[in-house]
Amino acid sequence: MKTLSILLALGIAATPFARAEIDRTHQPAAGPLPAVTFPDAVSETLPNGLRVFILSTKKQPMVTFRLLIKSGDIFDETKPGLAALTASLLNKGTEELTASEFAKKTDFLGISVEAGSTADALTVTASGLSRDTDHILGFLRDAALRPAFRQAEVEKEKRKTVSSLTQKKMESADLAVRLRDKLLYGDHPYGAYATPESVQSITRDDLVKFRDAHFLPNNATLVVVGDVEPATILAQVKEVFGDWKEGTVPNLHIGPISDILDGKLPRFLLPNFPAIKGISVAVVDRPGSVQSNIIVAERGVAKNNGDVPQLNGVNSVLGGGMSGRLFANLREKHAFTYGSYSGFSAKKLGGVFAATAEVRNAVTGPAVQEILNELQRITFEPIPDNELALQRNYLIGNFLMSVENDQRTAERLQEIDLYGLPKNYYKTYAAKLAALTPEKASELAKQYISPKDLVIIVVGEAKEIVPQVEKFGKVTVYDTDLKEKKP
Amino acid sequence: MPTVKMPVIDFVEYDLSNGLHVILHQNKTAPVVGTYLLYHVGSKNERADRTGFAHFFEHLMFEGTENIQRGQIDKLVSAAGGNLNASTSFDRTDYHFNLPSNQLGLALWIESERMLHGKVEKIGVETQRQVVKEERRLGTDNAPYGTLFENLAALVFQGTPYAWTPIGSVQYIDQATLDEFREFYHHYYVPNNATLVVAGDFDIDAAKKQIADYFGPIPRGKDIERPTFELKPQTKPSEQTVESPTTPLPASVHAWRAPAEAAADAPAVELLADILGTGRSSRLYERLVRGEQAASEIEVFPYLLENGGVLGVSAIGNADTPLEKLDQLIDEEIAKIREKGVTEEELQKVKNLKLRELASSYATMQNRARNLAHYHVMFGGTNQINRQWERYDAVTPKAIQDAALKYLNPNGTNVLHYPVVKPNASK
Numbered sequence: 001m002k003t004l005s006i007l008l009a010l011g012i013a014a015t016p017f018a019r020a021e022i023d024r025t026h027q028p029a030a031g032p033l034p035a036v037t038f039p040d041a042v043s044e045t046l047p048n049g050l051r052v053f054i055l056s057t058k059k060q061p062m063v064t065f066r067l068l069i070k071s072g073d074i075f076d077e078t079k080p081g082l083a084a085l086t087a088s089l090l091n092k093g094t095e096e097l098t099a100s101e102f103a104k105k106t107d108f109l110g111i112s113v114e115a116g117s118t119a120d121a122l123t124v125t126a127s128g129l130s131r132d133t134d135h136i137l138g139f140l141r142d143a144a145l146r147p148a149f150r151q152a153e154v155e156k157e158k159r160k161t162v163s164s165l166t167q168k169k170m171e172s173a174d175l176a177v178r179l180r181d182k183l184l185y186g187d188h189p190y191g192a193y194a195t196p197e198s199v200q201s202i203t204r205d206d207l208v209k210f211r212d213a214h215f216l217p218n219n220a221t222l223v224v225v226g227d228v229e230p231a232t233i234l235a236q237v238k239e240v241f242g243d244w245k246e247g248t249v250p251n252l253h254i255g256p257i258s259d260i261l262d263g264k265l266p267r268f269l270l271p272n273f274p275a276i277k278g279i280s281v282a283v284v285d286r287p288g289s290v291q292s293n294i295i296v297a298e299r300g301v302a303k304n305n306g307d308v309p310q311l312n313g314v315n316s317v318l319g320g321g322m323s324g325r326l327f328a329n330l331r332e333k334h335a336f337t338y339g340s341y342s343g344f345s346a347k348k349l350g351g352v353f354a355a356t357a358e359v360r361n362a363v364t365g366p367a368v369q370e371i372l373n374e375l376q377r378i379t380f381e382p383i384p385d386n387e388l389a390l391q392r393n394y395l396i397g398n399f400l401m402s403v404e405n406d407q408r409t410a411e412r413l414q415e416i417d418l419y420g421l422p423k424n425y426y427k428t429y430a431a432k433l434a435a436l437t438p439e440k441a442s443e444l445a446k447q448y449i450s451p452k453d454l455v456i457i458v459v460g461e462a463k464e465i466v467p468q469v470e471k472f473g474k475v476t477v478y479d480t481d482l483k484e485k486k487p
Numbered sequence: 488m489p490t491v492k493m494p495v496i497d498f499v500e501y502d503l504s505n506g507l508h509v510i511l512h513q514n515k516t517a518p519v520v521g522t523y524l525l526y527h528v529g530s531k532n533e534r535a536d537r538t539g540f541a542h543f544f545e546h547l548m549f550e551g552t553e554n555i556q557r558g559q560i561d562k563l564v565s566a567a568g569g570n571l572n573a574s575t576s577f578d579r580t581d582y583h584f585n586l587p588s589n590q591l592g593l594a595l596w597i598e599s600e601r602m603l604h605g606k607v608e609k610i611g612v613e614t615q616r617q618v619v620k621e622e623r624r625l626g627t628d629n630a631p632y633g634t635l636f637e638n639l640a641a642l643v644f645q646g647t648p649y650a651w652t653p654i655g656s657v658q659y660i661d662q663a664t665l666d667e668f669r670e671f672y673h674h675y676y677v678p679n680n681a682t683l684v685v686a687g688d689f690d691i692d693a694a695k696k697q698i699a700d701y702f703g704p705i706p707r708g709k710d711i712e713r714p715t716f717e718l719k720p721q722t723k724p725s726e727q728t729v730e731s732p733t734t735p736l737p738a739s740v741h742a743w744r745a746p747a748e749a750a751a752d753a754p755a756v757e758l759l760a761d762i763l764g765t766g767r768s769s770r771l772y773e774r775l776v777r778g779e780q781a782a783s784e785i786e787v788f789p790y791l792l793e794n795g796g797v798l799g800v801s802a803i804g805n806a807d808t809p810l811e812k813l814d815q816l817i818d819e820e821i822a823k824i825r826e827k828g829v830t831e832e833e834l835q836k837v838k839n840l841k842l843r844e845l846a847s848s849y850a851t852m853q854n855r856a857r858n859l860a861h862y863h864v865m866f867g868g869t870n871q872i873n874r875q876w877e878r879y880d881a882v883t884p885k886a887i888q889d890a891a892l893k894y895l896n897p898n899g900t901n902v903l904h905y906p907v908v909k910p911n912a913s914k
Contacts, residue, residue: 335615
């Protein structure tokens with residue numbers, strides 16, 4: 001069949017010819033960005049005050065329950081590490097089960113029950129196959145509401161925690177962030193961190209008291225996300241958590257010392273954040289380092305600051321990702337680092353703005369200088385329209401895509417409640433970014449970024465880096481316990 | 488127990504005439520599309536005096552192409568509302584994009600440009616040499632225990648191209664020439680060595696046409712000659728001590744050669760590892776962490792690759808734990824599982840843990856895309872994605888003990904020690 005084979009040959013040959021006509025010199029035209037929709041969740045507040053959110057998704061046969069207690073490390077008082085230790089004991093034995101039995105029973109069903117604390121909240125997360133939903137909910141309740149805090153387990157957890165602190169003392173990134181918070185938040189609990197001594201001082205009684213004071217349904221939210229029917233799961237949640245007794249939620253108080261003198265001492269009095277004026281340099285000496293971890297940090301904003309969505313746009317120009325100025329400068333132009341970024345990290349009562357890079361010892365000074373230059377530039381030079389447009393699109397597109405991540409959506413629902421954000425915060429997030437003009441961006445940069453009032457933190461080989469950073473400000477050298485070293 | 492209904496991943500797959508393998512999976516639950524392009528080249532394809540080459544080359548692919556100016560790839564993707572990244576392992580190099588569903592064309596254009604028109608220029612090479620050295624310092628040289636896997640690979644995979652890790656050695660990155668990079672590109676970055684997956688919210692027919700338009704004109708390359716080696720059983724144990732001023736707590740690692748990931752007994756080895764070390768009810772956690780309180784953490788990791796693998800046990804001791812104590816406890820637990828095997832209940836437990844792990848792998852389009860490519864390339868059958876569970880379900884207690892006897896052999900034990908070095912005792 002000669003004819004046919006010739007036709008076939010022609011057909012094959014003709015195809016690349018036709019394809020060669022595609023224009024490779026320009027990016028293809030794209031249709032409009034899909035509409036940004038933040039998913040709606042079923043929500044209900046139980047009579048005892050527990051707020052429940054349910055997000056039903058069928059992508060995989062899994063379910064996650066995340067119980068959030070609206071009290072975290074901020075309530076550690078004189079014993080930093082208290083909230084974290086309380087959390088770590090929750091899956092180490094309940095009234096009915098020893099730690100070992102609890103582990104066996106949950107592992108046997110492939111269920112994970114994990115707990116941890118952050119500055120403003122403590123979370124207990126239980127997840128597993130949706131066929132085991134009843135069991136998962138049961139284990140969550142036992143861990144959250146019926147932990148035994150057996151003395152032997154408390155001692156074991158303390159020993160493990162001390163080991164983990166010993167490990168963190170050698171991790172440059174961890175040292176840098178702890179010192180950053182200590183310097184920016186001062187005596188406020190946001191500036192505190194656990195030490196072996198503070199952990200050793202925690203007693204079983206402290207843990208029980210912490211639990212009793214904070215584990216209240218009217219101080220908590222619960223989100224259920226996964227392969228569940230909302231009506232069914234809501235009924236189950238009511239059955240399991242309905243008889244959890246409400247109580248008086250501990251209050252935080254930030255205010256003047258006169259409150260104490262007046263005898264009106266609230267239980268949790270918080271000092272103000274220290275003022276950051278001028279530029280100072282803090283070096284953590286970590287002998288043997290072949291790289292310096294740099295953080296240039298200053299005061300940021302609290303979570304509920306209404307400018308946050310647009311500030312994220314401003315930050316994105318500076319250091320939001322691989323298209324930011326810090327990346328272009330410190331990595332692609334100077335090849336100082338694998339990556340350089342910046343960001344506003346916000347907590348309930350305040351926040352930090354920081355720019356970071358990890359660079360070889362020899363270029364530590366020049367890298368700090370380039371970061372300072374970029375901070376200067378964004379506050380003084382107008383931001384070009386096309387540069388801002390790129391970053392707006394980047395954030396809006398990535399926000400749009402983030403709704404693919406159901407766990408992230410679940411966390412956001414709880415964030416709205418925890419931080420007292422407007423109910424439509426995530427529904428209007430993209431629109432706020434879209435409305436950010438270059439003029440507004442410059443105004444926000446000037447208002448929130450101060451290239452003259454900040455702290456430069458560097459963790460590394462002090463004898464090599466101190467001479468390079470002295471020119472930026474007064475240098476204080478710390479050891480890996482973050483204690484000041486004598487000059 | 489009720490059975491678990493795993494999602495069925497529907498896909499179409501075909502080859503272009505130049506050999507590019509294409510897999511398309513449609514799912515419209517979110518307006519997102521993920522692309523995943525796998526080149527079947529990794530650090531094992533490198534010469535022993537050019538380690539780090541494949542990973543270095545991955546960095547060069549972000550520089551630019553004939554039609555995309557240097558430094559613009561990141562920006563094009565950001566401006567489209569997406570993100571991108573890449574990674575290099577022992578067996579493969581992969582490039583991934585996540586984009587809003589209106590922008591699939593951009594990913595296809597960029598990836599086809601990189602395959603057809605990649606540019607290797609002096610300025611990019613010089614910049615990335617420094618960047619990659621910083622990447623190495625960050626993850627390896629400046630991190631506590633950062634050299635662990637590198638040292639382990641050198642012991643366990645001695646004499647094979649798995650003996651070095653993808654990050655490679657700094658000196659070789661400096662020695663490589665522009666011509667060598669160009670040669671590498673023309674050899675390995677060819678359609679017949681690549682698998683392209685698109686997953687998410689897109690139109691199948693339109694995507695097929697776009698893929699044909701962008702990738703069709705790329706010429707087929709020479710057939711790739713793949714390294715053929717197998718890991719023979721080790722005949723004598725080895726030991727190494729690594730002293731570093733940044734080691735915070737004593738750590739001991741015991742590791743053995745293990746099968747390739749597609750080998751018949753690989754599932755038994757993975758479940759064996761889970762029995763030893765996954766979860767707080769695992770044998771090593773119960774004994775070393777909770778029971779004896781000798782370790783603050785343990786990990787048991789099967790790292791199974793295309794041509795063979797490693798099974799490792801790592802324990803980080805508490806400050807007052809001698810390394811010998813960690814070694815003794817690990818040895819005893821290994822001896823016990825070899826002699827006495829495992830119970831039905833233990834096996835059922837780790838099967839449930841595995842079922843959970845598999846059930847959690849469907850959440851994002853990018854994950855689905857990666858798995859589709861992985862099964863096509865490493866298991867020779869894309870539809871294996873829908874049959875993952877069968878391999879594990881079939882494992883018996885005897886198969887676990889057989890795997891322990893075969894692989895956790897005292898003659899084949901490689902031990903790595905990270906002692907805490909006292910500041911004043913340094914040599």
